[in-house]
Amino acid sequence: MTVALETRNLVKRFGGFTATNDVTLSVRQGARHALIGPNGAGKTTLINLLTGVLAPNSGQILLSGEEISRLPTHARVGRGLSRTFQINQLFGDFTPLDSMMLAIGEREGHGGMAWRQLSRDRAVADEAAALLQRFRLADAMGVATTLLPYGKQRLLEIALAIAAKPKVLLLDEPAAGVPEEERHEVLSLVRELPADVTVVLIEHDMDLVFSFADRISVLAQGALFAEGTVAEISKDPQVKAIYLGEDA
Amino acid sequence: MSDKPLSASETAIGLLKRAGRWQIWEIALWLIAIAMIFVLPSKMLILTEITILGLFAVSLDLILGYAGIVSLGHTAFFGLGAYVAGIFARDYFSEPVTGLLVAGVVSGLFGFATSFLVLRGSDLTRLMTTFGVAMLLAELANQAAWLTGGADGLSGVTITPILGLFEFDLWGRNGYIYALVVLMVLTFIARRIVNSPYGLSLKAIKRNPVRAAMLGISPTRRIVAVYTIAAAYAGIAGALLAQTTSFVSPDVLAFHRSADVLLVLVIGGTGYLYGGIFGAIIFTVLRDWLSVITPQYWMFWIGLILIIIVMVGPERITRWQAFLPGSARAERLKARKAAEDVR
Amino acid sequence: MLTILFDGIAYGMLLFVLACGLSITLGLMNFVNLAHGAFAMAGGYITVIMMNRYGLSFYWCLPAAFLVTALIGVLLERTLYRRLYKSSHLDQVLFSIGLVFMSIAAVDYFMGGQQQLISLPPELRGRFDFFGVGIGRYRLFIIVLCAALTIALQLALTRTRFGSQLRAAVDDGRVARGLGINVSVVFALTFALGSGLAGLGGALGTEILGLDPNFPLKFLIYFMIVVTVGGTSSITGPFVAALLLGIADVAGKYYVPQAGAFIIYGVMILVLILRPHGLFAREGGR
Numbered sequence: 021m022t023v024a025l026e027t028r029n030l031v032k033r034f035g036g037f038t039a040t041n042d043v044t045l046s047v048r049q050g051a052r053h054a055l056i057g058p059n060g061a062g063k064t065t066l067i068n069l070l071t072g073v074l075a076p077n078s079g080q081i082l083l084s085g086e087e088i089s090r091l092p093t094h095a096r097v098g099r100g101l102s103r104t105f106q107i108n109q110l111f112g113d114f115t116p117l118d119s120m121m122l123a124i125g126e127r128e129g130h131g132g133m134a135w136r137q138l139s140r141d142r143a144v145a146d147e148a149a150a151l152l153q154r155f156r157l158a159d160a161m162g163v164a165t166t167l168l169p170y171g172k173q174r175l176l177e178i179a180l181a182i183a184a185k186p187k188v189l190l191l192d193e194p195a196a197g198v199p200e201e202e203r204h205e206v207l208s209l210v211r212e213l214p215a216d217v218t219v220v221l222i223e224h225d226m227d228l229v230f231s232f233a234d235r236i237s238v239l240a241q242g243a244l245f246a247e248g249t250v251a252e253i254s255k256d257p258q259v260k261a262i263y264l265g266e267d268a
Numbered sequence: 269m270s271d272k273p274l275s276a277s278e279t280a281i282g283l284l285k286r287a288g289r290w291q292i293w294e295i296a297l298w299l300i301a302i303a304m305i306f307v308l309p310s311k312m313l314i315l316t317e318i319t320i321l322g323l324f325a326v327s328l329d330l331i332l333g334y335a336g337i338v339s340l341g342h343t344a345f346f347g348l349g350a351y352v353a354g355i356f357a358r359d360y361f362s363e364p365v366t367g368l369l370v371a372g373v374v375s376g377l378f379g380f381a382t383s384f385l386v387l388r389g390s391d392l393t394r395l396m397t398t399f400g401v402a403m404l405l406a407e408l409a410n411q412a413a414w415l416t417g418g419a420d421g422l423s424g425v426t427i428t429p430i431l432g433l434f435e436f437d438l439w440g441r442n443g444y445i446y447a448l449v450v451l452m453v454l455t456f457i458a459r460r461i462v463n464s465p466y467g468l469s470l471k472a473i474k475r476n477p478v479r480a481a482m483l484g485i486s487p488t489r490r491i492v493a494v495y496t497i498a499a500a501y502a503g504i505a506g507a508l509l510a511q512t513t514s515f516v517s518p519d520v521l522a523f524h525r526s527a528d529v530l531l532v533l534v535i536g537g538t539g540y541l542y543g544g545i546f547g548a549i550i551f552t553v554l555r556d557w558l559s560v561i562t563p564q565y566w567m568f569w570i571g572l573i574l575i576i577i578v579m580v581g582p583e584r585i586t587r588w589q590a591f592l593p594g595s596a597r598a599e600r601l602k603a604r605k606a607a608e609d610v611r
Numbered sequence: 612m613l614t615i616l617f618d619g620i621a622y623g624m625l626l627f628v629l630a631c632g633l634s635i636t637l638g639l640m641n642f643v644n645l646a647h648g649a650f651a652m653a654g655g656y657i658t659v660i661m662m663n664r665y666g667l668s669f670y671w672c673l674p675a676a677f678l679v680t681a682l683i684g685v686l687l688e689r690t691l692y693r694r695l696y697k698s699s700h701l702d703q704v705l706f707s708i709g710l711v712f713m714s715i716a717a718v719d720y721f722m723g724g725q726q727q728l729i730s731l732p733p734e735l736r737g738r739f740d741f742f743g744v745g746i747g748r749y750r751l752f753i754i755v756l757c758a759a760l761t762i763a764l765q766l767a768l769t770r771t772r773f774g775s776q777l778r779a780a781v782d783d784g785r786v787a788r789g790l791g792i793n794v795s796v797v798f799a800l801t802f803a804l805g806s807g808l809a810g811l812g813g814a815l816g817t818e819i820l821g822l823d824p825n826f827p828l829k830f831l832i833y834f835m836i837v838v839t840v841g842g843t844s845s846i847t848g849p850f851v852a853a854l855l856l857g858i859a860d861v862a863g864k865y866y867v868p869q870a871g872a873f874i875i876y877g878v879m880i881l882v883l884i885l886r887p888h889g890l891f892a893r894e895g896g897r
Contacts, residue, residue, distance in 0.1 A: 097484035389887035568716030574709030
């Protein structure tokens with residue numbers, strides 16, 4: 021089994037409060053790994069540690085066996101880590117086309133090219149158009165992001181993360197805030213992600229977790245509480261007590 | 269347009285081309301600027317002034333409008349360029365184009381060296397460090413009287429004909445043409461840069477640095493590069509002033525210049541390059557008019573205008589751009605309609 | 612040598628009184644008020660007008676300068692500043708630069724561009740010798756007064772109900788509002804206090820710093836150094852920064868007159884690079 025993403029004894033403290041408590045986690049390549057836990061369990065802190073938004077107090081993070089704990093965010097992205105945000109992080113008046121040109125251009129290392137005109141970047145534009153089509157954004161590719169309906173913005177959020185062609189993709193509540201009628205569109209796109217991409221999903225929606233994930237880690241109070249297959253976790257009485265029980 | 273539905277990539281290319289295409293108002297602006305040589309031969313000096321201020325403001329737009337860096341000391345580069353061009357012409361070589369390039373390179377290098385100051389920290393630290401750098405240079409120019417003429421300014425600058433061909437005449441006609449050509453060339457270059465993948469990444473960093481980093485963009489190098497380019501632009505603008513007036517006063521490094529250029533850019537609007545040029549026209553005409561009415565106190569009215577702009581909101585002030593055919597704002601209005609169709 | 616230290620302390624104390632209002636507006640309202648010096652200038656001119664036109668005593672001028680500038684401050688806060696608390700720093704900068712320009716031109720119009728002079732009461736003039744250290748009477752007066760003010764301010768911020776409301780509003784405006792604190796009134800009063808102190812500083816500084824219409828720009832950099840180097844999380848930071856700046860400036864002008872300004876700007880830039888939140892900022896503070 022090849023391990024795509026690994027943490028070893030990861031600790032993050034904010035003053036006296038330990039948000040991530042000695043988390044050792046290993047995600048197999050190609051996995052559909054869900055990270056669940058009640059509010060305040062430290063899921064978002066963990067994602068921020070993985071992506072380099074926060075620096076850990078101690079412990080290691082490894083991406084495909086390479087230590088990345090001290091790398092800045094953009095360098096981790098360059099090594100194949102990508103994420104979506106729980107709250108959309110988009111570029112305001114950029115159009116979806118601008119955003120995709122940016123994401124793909126950066127992946128291809130065109131970002132430093134100050135003399136080439138965007139319209140001449142044919143290969144990038146073709147790929148952008150194809151990706152926009154796949155994410156059902158082709159009709160709206162010339163519209164400012166802020167003017168798009170929320171569901172479309174959510175799709176763009178995910179498309180941006182995919183455009184980086186990541187090895188490991190962290191999805192932070194991909195369907196959060198999406199109205200019911202647009203929800204299935206978002207979810208089906210998440211399900212259609214290529215099989216070799218490792219996906220770590222943070223989600224509250226248990227139906228989605230159980231239908232999507234093949235492995236589940238449960239976080240509670242910053243620490244890893246339980247880990248196992250969907251069947252194991254869904255039967256675990258303790259997990260039910262701390263998490264599912266709370267939901268019911 | 270043809271009836272056949274376009275494929276997504278054709279649409280994409282079409283949209284990208286349209287964003288980089290020359291607009292009618294752009295071409296008209298340059299044609300009018302050229303026509304001024306013949307229409308207003310008696311106003312060459314003030315037109316030169318506008319051109320130089322416009323270039324200075326375009327350079328500020330590169331860092332403020334595209335990279336989102338607020339600077340209170342942009343005149344450091346303007347003043348440095350002016351002094352370098354003046355000293356270079358006085359002591360070494362008096363051909364102006366060479367002087368312009370030297371001034372641009374020196375200012376650019378200085379911008380590169382000081383760019384790390386604006387990389388970290390909040391708006392406030394950036395304001396303070398840029399302000400501090402400008403004050404430092406002003407103090408230096410003031411103290412190093414043996415080189416700069418100190419408080420009396422740098423005089424004895426003689427400028428030989430441009431490329432050995434065109435002499436600066438008394439009416440400032442060749443001076444204006446010279447400044448205008450420089451402005452046009454530099455604006456074209458800037459225009460290319462902002463429509464490139466690099467320009468796109470700058471806009472992205474300004475709009476959402478968190479997401480930009482998450483797309484693998486390292487902001488450091490991008491900002492250093494644009495800061496360097498902007499500094500070189502400002503230096504060239506300063507050099508133009510020194511060459512067309514054959515004089516450099518310590519005033520080129522004064523705080524009010526940094527404030528003026530901010531005002532110019534805010535009047536014209538940030539983030540579309542031409543804001544600096546439009547702003548320079550409005551600002552200079554306004555100042556000329558005000559200083560005729562109240563010779564000593566035009567500063568009061570400039571201050572009032574600044575406050576009004578902020579109170580009313582810069583977006584509303586610059587809404588007039590929407591009336592430029594094919595302008596970015598008109599495009600956005602069109603886009604809004606399109607968005608409603610999508611809904 | 613000790614005389615220079617003494618003068619420097621007096622100068623630093625004065626700078627602190629001038630700048631602490633700025634530190635509060637910046638820390639509390641997150642407002643970049645480049646026009647702070649205009650309030651100080653107002654205090655200075657109030658003193659000049661009261662003394663030279665109406666022959667009033669210098670001691671009356673000090674409270675008057677405080678009250679009148681505080682009043683001007685509260686008026687401007689209610690009418691203009693308040694609307695910009697949520698604006699971008701760029702807007703705040705443009706607005707306050709506009710205010711500076713207007714104040715400079717207006718003062719120039721009404722008072723003329725020349726340096727204004729006041730004659731201090733006789734008991735504050737001259738120096739006396741204290742164990743070989745030349746002590747300027749007026750500087751001693753400034754030190755005593757400013758020290759008293761600083762202590763009073765520190766006590767007011769830490770011990771009084773208003774102080775705790777203020778700190779609550781600084782830490783989290785929303786929570787403070789939730790606790791029933793009228794944040795808007797707290798802001799207005801604080802702004803008035805800050806402006807008033809600047810006015811008082813301006814009145815006290817007329818003799819030492821000089822007073823002409825360019826005052827707000829000339830001393831802007833000093834105020835900003837005090838605030839940025841000192842940080843905005845407490846008043847101790849700006850206080851120490853002001854003292855250091857005062858001593859460094861006086862000593863610099865005395866020993867290395869050519870390089871004085873460089874050292875100060877250079878040190879400021881250096882501090883800002885190394886400690887972007889100020890020398891004395893709390894860990895994780897603003």
